[in-house]
Amino acid sequence: MKCFLLLLGLWLPTALRAQVLPLLPLQIAEQFVAPTGWADMKAYLCCEVATQARKQTLGQQIPPQLQRVSQLLLQGAGTAVVAVELRDSLSRNDFYLHFRKEASRWKLEAVRSLAMTQLGAPMLQLLTTLPPADIADYNLKHPDADHAFTVGNLRLWAAPDADIAAHFERNRADFEQVLRLVQAGPYFKGAPGRLAPTDEAAVNENPTVHALLRKLFLGQVSRRETGCSSCVEFIIGGKQRSTVGLLYEPNAAALPSMSPVRIIMLKPLGQGWYLYKTT
Structure with a gap:
């Protein structure tokens, strides 16, 4: 005892x-x-x-x-x-x-949270109920972002994190391919963080890069959105700088910091890929 x-x-x-x-x-x-x-x-x-x-x-x-x-x-x-x-x-x-x-x-x-995603539902409702003739007319008026891309992009923009991560995993090979094309080109060869607007336009207008971005429902490639001088950003979309996308940066020490006033979320997807959101 x-x-x-x-x-x-x-x-x-x-x-x-x-x-x-x-x-x-x-x-x-x-x-x-x-x-x-x-x-x-x-x-x-x-x-x-x-x-x-x-x-x-x-x-x-x-x-x-x-x-x-x-x-x-x-x-x-x-x-x-x-x-x-x-x-x-x-x-x-x-x-x-x-x-x-x-x-x-x-x-x-x-x-x-990601702002203004509530706008996606009425836009999707309008687009997904268009009759075939109106879809054909839409495609004629928007050759750079046709009906199929716009619907897929809106769905991905408003999707939960788990669905965006699943989209990335299903299409990882295509994400890796567009990354290799971007890295192999002359677009990001200058000083980190000093990509000129003309250079950014050039990488997004590259026919092969552009086709892959549309296939993946991505809006554009950038190096400006997160304030990261070495990251390659694949922007899905957003409103008024409240955006969602994926970025590639294999050096974890170089990643941008999360904060309530800029990057509200950064989730690892493996092998240097991350899902991010800004506000």
Whole structure:
């Protein structure tokens, strides 16, 4: 009995300390999107989120039947990002929680998502219900981005992260081919980050590159969207600089930083490829 009490005395302080340790970003995210309330919520919020979530967590404002899946994308010395997917049998939606560290405690500072994707549904409804004669007329008026491409591009722009990643995996060979063409050309041979508009036009007007971009439902190749001086960006689309696309950068140290005011999400797809979103 004395040995048991001694062991209990040694274990109990450690257990009590473990219970009061501040939560990590992934734990905060899971609490914040859970359908139940959270008594300690205000202790883990700051900045804009502290004024937006005064009485209820985000999870309490979301339909309770939705599944919530949280994924840690980054946890550095002072910042962290957690992606949250909401899904049911009919739909998937993604948003991103940004954290900062204040006095050794992680706090949720901002919640972000790709803006204006709600515009995609009515546009798709209009395009997908056009009769054949109107589709033929549309193609005559838009030879550079015909009906099939526009529908595919709109669907990809508004798609959840999981569907964009699946599209990339299905077509990885074509993505790799267009990357090789871009890298082999004269377009990105100048100083990093100093691609002239005429050079960008040239790479997108290359017939083989252009054909592959249209096949993959990509809007354009760029080197300007993410502020990364060495990344090759394959932009799907977006509105008012809230864009989504894929980028290639094999050196992880050269990747752009995530933040609530610029790159809201950067997800690895393997072998130097990433899915990104900006705001």
